[in-house]
Amino acid sequence: MSELMKQYIDEAEKALLHTYNRYQIVLDKGEGVYLYDLDGNKYLDFVSGIAVFALGYHYKDYDDALKAQIDKLLHTSNYYYNVPAVEAAKKIKEVSKMDRVFFTNSGAEAVEGALKAARKYAFLKDGRTDHEIIAMNHSFHGRTFGALSVTGNPHYREAFEPMIGNIKFADLNDFDSVLKCVNDKTCAIILETVQGEGGIHPATEEFLKSVRKLCDEKDILLILDEIQCGMGRTGYMFAWQKYGIKPDIMTTAKALGCGVPVGAFLMTEKVGAASLVAGDHGTTYGGNPFACAAVGKVLDLFSEDHIIENVNQVAPYLEKRLDELKNKYDFIIDRRGAGLMQGLVFDRPVAEVIGKALSKGLILINAGSDIIRFVPPLVITKENVDDMISILDSCLESI
Numbered sequence: 001m002s003e004l005m006k007q008y009i010d011e012a013e014k015a016l017l018h019t020y021n022r023y024q025i026v027l028d029k030g031e032g033v034y035l036y037d038l039d040g041n042k043y044l045d046f047v048s049g050i051a052v053f054a055l056g057y058h059y060k061d062y063d064d065a066l067k068a069q070i071d072k073l074l075h076t077s078n079y080y081y082n083v084p085a086v087e088a089a090k091k092i093k094e095v096s097k098m099d100r101v102f103f104t105n106s107g108a109e110a111v112e113g114a115l116k117a118a119r120k121y122a123f124l125k126d127g128r129t130d131h132e133i134i135a136m137n138h139s140f141h142g143r144t145f146g147a148l149s150v151t152g153n154p155h156y157r158e159a160f161e162p163m164i165g166n167i168k169f170a171d172l173n174d175f176d177s178v179l180k181c182v183n184d185k186t187c188a189i190i191l192e193t194v195q196g197e198g199g200i201h202p203a204t205e206e207f208l209k210s211v212r213k214l215c216d217e218k219d220i221l222l223i224l225d226e227i228q229c230g231m232g233r234t235g236y237m238f239a240w241q242k243y244g245i246k247p248d249i250m251t252t253a254k255a256l257g258c259g260v261p262v263g264a265f266l267m268t269e270k271v272g273a274a275s276l277v278a279g280d281h282g283t284t285y286g287g288n289p290f291a292c293a294a295v296g297k298v299l300d301l302f303s304e305d306h307i308i309e310n311v312n313q314v315a316p317y318l319e320k321r322l323d324e325l326k327n328k329y330d331f332i333i334d335r336r337g338a339g340l341m342q343g344l345v346f347d348r349p350v351a352e353v354i355g356k357a358l359s360k361g362l363i364l365i366n367a368g369s370d371i372i373r374f375v376p377p378l379v380i381t382k383e384n385v386d387d388m389i390s391i392l393d394s395c396l397e398s399i
């Protein structure tokens with residue numbers, strides 16, 4: 001490592017709050033599916049900023065659209081209309097078939113808004129203030145208090161108790177465990193269509209349909225968190241679109257702006273017409289012209305450049321190559337996921353493998369201690385998959 005890179009790492013450790021155990025590289029620039037550190041070392045990126053940079057780095061049309069917006073208008077208050085927000089809202093409504101959208105700055109904020117909308121909807125129905133929300137064990141919804149309260153990982157919550165209260169936890173894909181949590185106070189059920197941080201667990205069709213039916217019968221709102229699994233990653237614009245069901249409220253973020261911090265929660269007209277009104281919710285930055293220029297351009301490019309088609313071409317190949325690794329090594333016990341959101345499950349911690357891969361020019365990340373997660377840019381090719389597998393294989397051989 002160069003003195004310069006080492007110096008930046010030392011300074012970072014002195015100045016930044018230590019909330020991440022960072023890998024020992026300083027990233028400097030990106031090109032396509034590759035990242036470069038300050039020393040000029042090249043890395044094949046199978047993380048894409050954790051499912052963010054769907055288009056890969058330095059995507060010309062995207063960069064040009066952002067530059068044009070910078071020269072025009074970066075920010076206005078939400079007290080005024082702006083064209084990029086209107087365009088982005090129209091486009092995201094079209095691809096999601098939802099009816100109303102609220103733009104946020106992050107995923108966690110989208111979850112906060114979704115929870116508030118659900119509680120307000122229930123409050124307007126019966127005037128009670130003791131409504132309950134059912135969330136899933138091993139879920140991840142973000143680090144703010146509301147989002148943390150529905151995150152099914154006690155370790156993340158413990159030091160910050162008390163949470164917002166009236167949250168019950170069930171198990172993904174265990175409908176009986178959901179039924180056990182339901183009562184006349186239940187106002188919403190929140191889940192990730194494919195659990196990300198919790199270990200790449202897709203919800204089953206049977207489970208989603210049962211939960212949807214239950215919600216319909218009891219007028220409970222189904223909130224699907226598509227922050228990681230949405231935006232084309234599973235081969236559908238949103239993962240739930242595979243299952244012939246529809247949420248009442250949906251959250252998105254990560255790849256929505258492809259690097260510009262932006263999220264959104266969306267709802268059906270039923271919820272939109274009977275939940276949040278003027279004064280109930282707001283944001284200074286959320287949905288500003290710059291963020292929305294990114295959203296609008298990303299959605300245009302998804303369709304013009306056939307991004308989801310590429311996912312559906314490459315994902316089966318990635319699955320096949322990962323399965324080969326699983327069959328080759330006893331210590332790999334499972335491969336699961338959907339589309340370009342895959343996990344290899346080990347019988348031991350994966351930190352060492354990820355560290356080795358990094359030293360050989362491959363960026364990977366875990367999901368939980370024993371799972372390597374693969375969430376590459378959605379523009380990867382089969383050749384990129386082959387390159388990734390050959391580096392990973394060489395790291396596994398010495399385990």
Ligand SMILES: *Cc1c(COP(=O)(O)O)cnc(C)c1O
Pocket residue numbers: 106107108109111140141142143192196197225226227228229253254
């Ligand atoms: C990343 C993530 C969040 C939180 O998003 P932030 O932008 O980090 O606040 C919420 N839900 C899911 C499923 C996520 O993957």
